[in-house]
Amino acid sequence: MFGRRLIAVSTPPDTSESASGSAPAEQSRAHHTRIGARRLLAIAGFRRLLLSRFAGQWGEGLFQAGLAGAVIFNPERAADPLTIAGGFTALLLPYSIVGPFAGALLDRWDRRRVIVVANLLRGTMILLSAVAVATGVGGAGLFTLALVVIGVSRFVGSGLSASLPHVVPVRNLVEANALATTLGAVVSVIGAGCAVGLRAIFGEGNVGSGLTTSVAVIGMVIGAIMATRFTRGALGPDEVDEPSATMVAVARGLLDGGRAALRTPTVLAGFAAMLAYRISFGISLLLTVLLMRYSFTDMGPLKAGLPGIGQMVAAAGLGILAAGLLTARFTNRFGRRHTVVGALLLGAVAQLACGLPMVLPTMLLASFLVMASGQVIKLCVDAAVQRDVGDEVRGRVFALYDTLFNITQVVAIAIAAAVVPLDGRAPGLVVAAALAYVAGLAGFLAVHRRHPDL
16 A cells, blocks of 8 residues: 655765654754854755745745735725635635645655746746736635635745755754744745835735735746756655555545654644644734724834834744744753743743733734744744654645644634724733643643653
8 A cells, every 4th residue: 555665865964863764863852963054054955945945935925915915905905804814814724725735745746846846836826816916806716816826835835844854964953944944934024025115116006916916926936946956856755655646645644744743742742832822823913913904003113004014024023033043042052842831931921911002012022022932932843843753754744734733823813803803902812812822831741741751
């Protein structure tokens, strides 16, 4: 029923401890050395992977911000909480629908080819979405196009994450992942900022929003070009251990990923923490958009509306940058468990102390702190999957990761949208977001109590 084949791959320098299982997990966990961004960037494969990732994330940030402006902050369209929740669902649901397909196929197809083709396909769909926005298409039609664009992006994102252990030594995965994820998120923020600037040039109506959205195709083309510089098989999978029929592999993808996560305590504990963060973030995201649209007014240099969202995104980007700079240091000094515990506590405190006042300055601070704490958690969980899960199933675990967490976020947004007032002033939801972190902390510590050797 299962077939195996080996694919020749090029290995990065000093990869004696590969994540695909050539060294015991205990050995790979025992060696976490920091070599610095300069030496990481000297690895040609890592540098090419970064450039492909950054180009795509810039385009994706621009596309999502352009689409948000077209749906939520477009004076030619109206938006209530349920409409806004529908827009977020269109942006997040593909992570859940496409995740199982992405995981199974990334563990059987050449990941280089997947990244190239997916970039070109989503570039084409971005152009179609831009035409739809410019011509006034809305509702299900526009959301369907957005679903396809973001869905295809899952193949790119999951492929890049699963490929990272093929271009850097496993003992440097935390540092490399922090650099890639952090700078990638900052690049996404820059892309979103470009969308805000382009709307000021092209206009806030349908045509201007369409032109703004179309610019995102540039990032997809560049991402595809950079991926073509890898040789076939260089990004894995090293071996295939799946049913020969693709649909059977897809059907078993989540099950295989779940089994791998359950038998890897570091991943299971991290999943509990990430679920809490996703619930809290989903609630906060909806509240922030509603407050910016209907409650806040400009306060000097602090803006409301779409420019205010841009400032929130910038604050979140700074939080992501801070997390990227500090996470590897924290894990080296305090260990991953204490680092994640600290991040969960920080998130809960930030929700209560900065979110409850519901004024523009404290919301900006909350955006920084919540995103920083969430990014610390994500970096730790990503590294656990990349280091402790075998290469032959890693894509399926990342697919489960995407599916589980984004369904959770969509559900959190939908529930919040059903009870939140139009102006977004809902203290009870802020408290619920803080309690989600507490529940995640309890789950994280429960796993560690069962496995004290972690």
